[in-house]
Amino acid sequence: MEKIEPTTPIELREATIGDADLISGYHIETHLLMTNPMDAITENLHETEKHLILILENQLMIGFFILQTGSVLSLYTSNPHAILFKDHSIDRLYQQKGYAKRSLELLPLYIKQHFPSVNEIVLAVELDHLGAQTLYMRAGFENTKRKLHINDHFYFIFSKGIS
Numbered sequence: 324m325e326k327i328e329p330t331t332p333i334e335l336r337e338a339t340i341g342d343a344d345l346i347s348g349y350h351i352e353t354h355l356l357m358t359n360p361m362d363a364i365t366e367n368l369h370e371t372e373k374h375l376i377l378i379l380e381n382q383l384m385i386g387f388f389i390l391q392t393g394s395v396l397s398l399y400t401s402n403p404h405a406i407l408f409k410d411h412s413i414d415r416l417y418q419q420k421g422y423a424k425r426s427l428e429l430l431p432l433y434i435k436q437h438f439p440s441v442n443e444i445v446l447a448v449e450l451d452h453l454g455a456q457t458l459y460m461r462a463g464f465e466n467t468k469r470k471l472h473i474n475d476h477f478y479f480i481f482s483k484g485i486s
Contacts, residue, residue: 427462447478
């Protein structure tokens with residue numbers, strides 16, 4: 324199936340509690356490993372190391388992800404200037420249209436603007452999730468060949484340097 328690229332610009336913006344109505348309309352596939360954005364925003368209200376980032380098109384939420392700093396990074400990298408990218412998802416109504424790719428293209432600039440000391444993005448992707456691995460590699464991430472075992476699931480650690 325040929326993917327259709329987004330025709331209007333998208334933006335990345337950190338969520339606030341005022342975004343509850345926007346987030347409540349988000350359609351996510353039910354999957355044990357996926358985080359619901361409403362759960363993420365309520366769980367992360369008082370966690371300064373987690374940042375829920377909305378992917379918006381014309382002020383409509385089409386996706387989200389979480390950026391995380393702090394001690395959890397030691398599971399992924401020895402770099403103290405890294406940031407963890409996790410729970411990336413696109414609303415099922417907008418999948419296969421290039422939004423995931425476009426959000427990854429905007430990610431380094433967003434991080435440099437909001438986290439200027441960060442020089443590396445790390446993420447974990449399931450060993451058997453070849454579609455996600457391909458997406459991240461096309462976006463410039465490299466498979467470090469390191470593996471992580473969390474909750475009976477195995478993951479590859481991917482990394483991308485930013486300057």
